[in-house]
Amino acid sequence: MNEFNDDLLPASESLKQLAEAHGVSTEYWDYHGNLASPSSATLRAVLAALGVNTHSEEEIGRALREVEDAPWRQALAPTVVTRGGVESTVPVYVPDGAKVRVRVELEDGEVRELTQTEDWTVPREVDGVKRGRASFILGADLPLGWHRLIAEVSPGSTDQAAPQGAHAAAPADGEAETITVTSALAVTPNHLDLPESLGDRGWGVMAQLYSTRSRGSWGTGDTDDLTELAAFLGDQGADFLLINPLHAAEPVAPMTCSPYLPVTRRFVNPLYIRPENIPEVARLSGPKRSLVQWAFEEVKDSDLSAEPIDRDAAWKAKREALEVIFAAGRSYSRQRDFERFRAEQGEGLERFALWSALVEKHGPLDTWPATLREADSAYVANEAHQLAERIDFFAWLQWIVDEQLARAQAEALASGMALGIMDDLAVGVHSQGADVWSNPEAFASGVTVGAPPDMYNQQGQNWSQPPWNPQYLARSAYAPLRDMVRTVLRHAGALRVDHIIGLFRLWWIPEGMGADHGAYVRYDHEAMLGVVLLEAYRAGAVVIGEDLGTVEPWARDYLASRGVLGTSVLWFEKQHDGWPLQPQDYRRLALSTVNTHDLPPTAGYLADEHVDLRERLGLLTEPVEQVRTEARIERDRMTARLREHGLLGDAPTERQVVEALHRYVVRTPSVLVGVALVDGVGERRAQNQPGTDQEYPNWRIPLADGAGEVVLVDDLPENARLGSLLSAVRDEMASQD
Numbered sequence: 001m002n003e004f005n006d007d008l009l010p011a012s013e014s015l016k017q018l019a020e021a022h023g024v025s026t027e028y029w030d031y032h033g034n035l036a037s038p039s040s041a042t043l044r045a046v047l048a049a050l051g052v053n054t055h056s057e058e059e060i061g062r063a064l065r066e067v068e069d070a071p072w073r074q075a076l077a078p079t080v081v082t083r084g085g086v087e088s089t090v091p092v093y094v095p096d097g098a099k100v101r102v103r104v105e106l107e108d109g110e111v112r113e114l115t116q117t118e119d120w121t122v123p124r125e126v127d128g129v130k131r132g133r134a135s136f137i138l139g140a141d142l143p144l145g146w147h148r149l150i151a152e153v154s155p156g157s158t159d160q161a162a163p164q165g166a167h168a169a170a171p172a173d174g175e176a177e178t179i180t181v182t183s184a185l186a187v188t189p190n191h192l193d194l195p196e197s198l199g200d201r202g203w204g205v206m207a208q209l210y211s212t213r214s215r216g217s218w219g220t221g222d223t224d225d226l227t228e229l230a231a232f233l234g235d236q237g238a239d240f241l242l243i244n245p246l247h248a249a250e251p252v253a254p255m256t257c258s259p260y261l262p263v264t265r266r267f268v269n270p271l272y273i274r275p276e277n278i279p280e281v282a283r284l285s286g287p288k289r290s291l292v293q294w295a296f297e298e299v300k301d302s303d304l305s306a307e308p309i310d311r312d313a314a315w316k317a318k319r320e321a322l323e324v325i326f327a328a329g330r331s332y333s334r335q336r337d338f339e340r341f342r343a344e345q346g347e348g349l350e351r352f353a354l355w356s357a358l359v360e361k362h363g364p365l366d367t368w369p370a371t372l373r374e375a376d377s378a379y380v381a382n383e384a385h386q387l388a389e390r391i392d393f394f395a396w397l398q399w400i401v402d403e404q405l406a407r408a409q410a411e412a413l414a415s416g417m418a419l420g421i422m423d424d425l426a427v428g429v430h431s432q433g434a435d436v437w438s439n440p441e442a443f444a445s446g447v448t449v450g451a452p453p454d455m456y457n458q459q460g461q462n463w464s465q466p467p468w469n470p471q472y473l474a475r476s477a478y479a480p481l482r483d484m485v486r487t488v489l490r491h492a493g494a495l496r497v498d499h500i501i502g503l504f505r506l507w508w509i510p511e512g513m514g515a516d517h518g519a520y521v522r523y524d525h526e527a528m529l530g531v532v533l534l535e536a537y538r539a540g541a542v543v544i545g546e547d548l549g550t551v552e553p554w555a556r557d558y559l560a561s562r563g564v565l566g567t568s569v570l571w572f573e574k575q576h577d578g579w580p581l582q583p584q585d586y587r588r589l590a591l592s593t594v595n596t597h598d599l600p601p602t603a604g605y606l607a608d609e610h611v612d613l614r615e616r617l618g619l620l621t622e623p624v625e626q627v628r629t630e631a632r633i634e635r636d637r638m639t640a641r642l643r644e645h646g647l648l649g650d651a652p653t654e655r656q657v658v659e660a661l662h663r664y665v666v667r668t669p670s671v672l673v674g675v676a677l678v679d680g681v682g683e684r685r686a687q688n689q690p691g692t693d694q695e696y697p698n699w700r701i702p703l704a705d706g707a708g709e710v711v712l713v714d715d716l717p718e719n720a721r722l723g724s725l726l727s728a729v730r731d732e733m734a735s736q737d
Contacts, residue, residue: 234415
């Protein structure tokens with residue numbers, strides 16, 4: 001047997017062929033523009049995560065034959081995704097010579113027979129059986145939605161093997177046995193149109209909700225602060241308010257600070273609940289209302305501090321109050337509303353609530369008894385029975401935060417916003433979180449997701465998140481993806497998809513290897529994006545893809561052709577000669593901004609704080625003076641560009657430069673323009689420094705001004721600097737009409 005003993009050897013051609021067959025790229029372009037290849041060790045580790053053995057050439061050969069035969073073994077693919085308004089075909093694999101009928105059962109119950117079309121594909125012998133392929137037409141008039149494909153196969157002889165996933169109908173006397181196979185059919189929007197309410201274009205504000213606090217907050221920004229901020233900005237003419245992901249974190253301390261490393265992306269962190277706004281508070285007795293007030297007293301002073309946010313302290317106090325409110329019970333109608341919410345959210349909510357109750361009792365997942373590691377075990381069912389009341393509590397929290405988010409979106413729209421709240425969707429989830437425990441089959445094991453080295457993160461990034469298994473997604477009709485997007489869009493008018501190229505490919509990093517030793521694994525982007533667009537269409541929402549970094553031009557073109565907006569950040573948009581891109585050369589289908597949460601606010605960026613910070617943290621791979629010189633050239637070129645367009649005079653103040661940069665972005669043709677709230681108040685500190693964990697207080701910086709003084713939501717309407725920036729954006733938008 002030819003065993004691999006040297007991981008440093010280049011991958012064999014057969015290994016590369018197998019990798020490509022499973023969607024693992026064997027070549028990619030690095031950020032220097034060079035063609036790179038994953039090592040043999042990387043390819044074998046990634047294939048192992050996909051369940052493919054590659055220990056010997058014999059195993060590789062068997063795996064290659066298996067992947068080639070796989071489509072022919074099943075009559076229908078488990079999920080078929082097509083576009084509305086476009087005629088397409090669906091292949092059906094059957095024993096050669098068999099008769100087959102295919103129909104579509106629509107969501108509304110209507111049934112449509114499909115017409116067979118010519119298919120000259122040569123039959124193939126699989127498992128000793130000769131199999132052929134028939135093709136049927138999916139008409140352009142199929143309505144958008146989730147439907148069901150049904151194929152009825154009548155074998156030509158009794159010795160022919162039945163397709164996988166089939167079941168036989170009992171034949172009548174003298175009739176041949178008929179085998180019925182079903183498959184999910186998603187008819188998705190060919191193009192997601194922008195809502196008429198937006199007009200030709202619009203603008204909005206970007207904020208980290210946890211950092212945006214008021215005098216009534218409990219240490220972190222919450223749904224009440226979101227509602228107040230949206231109402232104020234709507235009155236200022238804004239069309240949207242983009243916030244950080246609100247995905248759920250751990251139910252007990254320590255709570256992960258990063259909103260991009262949640263335990264689930266489907267449900268919301270109850271940390272964002274404003275307890276006093278729960279209707280049942282009005283019915284509490286005096287002593288119980290005092291308990292709620294006392295809990296608030298524990299953390300109210302922290303709202304006035306510019307020190308890093310303490311989520312654990314905020315959640316401890318808030319949870320004490322929520323326990324009191326939950327225990328007080330609900331009226332008959334309110335209880336019925338709660339029960340309807342649970343029924344609507346189904347098993348997903350119940351599994352998440354159960355996981356939360358188990359974490360509360362047993363601690364982090366990796367410390368649980370082995371008997372509780374499998375969500376479907378009898379031991380877990382017994383625990384669920386014992387923890388029924390706690391499961392009710394955690395489900396109730398989701399109902400409450402859902403109600404409060406609904407109010408925020410309603411207020412945003414009432415204030416005149418065209419889109420209202422723009423939610424953010426993280427790339428993945430925590431490896432010890434609820435999603436992985438509830439449905440481990442959906443994730444690949446032994447690998448994490450990240451990004452290869454780039455100019456701003458020269459050692460690459462490891463986000464410590466397990467990737468979805470592309471094979472499972474197809475088998476499950478993309479249920480994890482569609483359930484997640486559907487829930488996130490319940491009370492939002494737009495969705496920003498972080499790292500949207502993850503719907504096309506993800507950088508998988510094998511355990512024990514550095515972020516620079518990964519490989520790209522491809523996903524069925526036609527299906528993945530189609531599912532997202534279908535759910536957005538049903539919600540009446542806009543989709544924005546964060547397509548920064550290493551993204552091939554064809555992928556951006558594809559997203560634009562489907563109606564997905566891209567993301568343009570002023571500092572990253574450059575001509576081939578390194579000079580800032582002219583405004584008229586920006587993409588129209590984009591959300592364009594001056595900065596991003598992974599950089600210091602504009603005031604800090606102008607002062608080279610992005611260089612200083614990376615130097616202090618040891619994140620530079622090039623000499624600091626070289627990086628500082630490059631930053632100075634970048635800034636000087638941008639200043640020259642602003643003067644070229646008449647946006648900046650001599651000896652400008654910091655505020656004038658910030659406003660000029662935003663006017664410059666408004667002059668682009670981009671459909672959406674975003675203004676960071678931190679730029680409006682003069683904040684200088686970055687919310688996040690990629691490539692760090694404990695070295696920097698990531699995702700814990702409260703909103704403050706340039707002097708380090710806290711800025712509260714209550715005071716924003718009177719904030720002169722913010723008012724001046726918003727006025728500059730409004731005026732520039734008006735002048736472009």
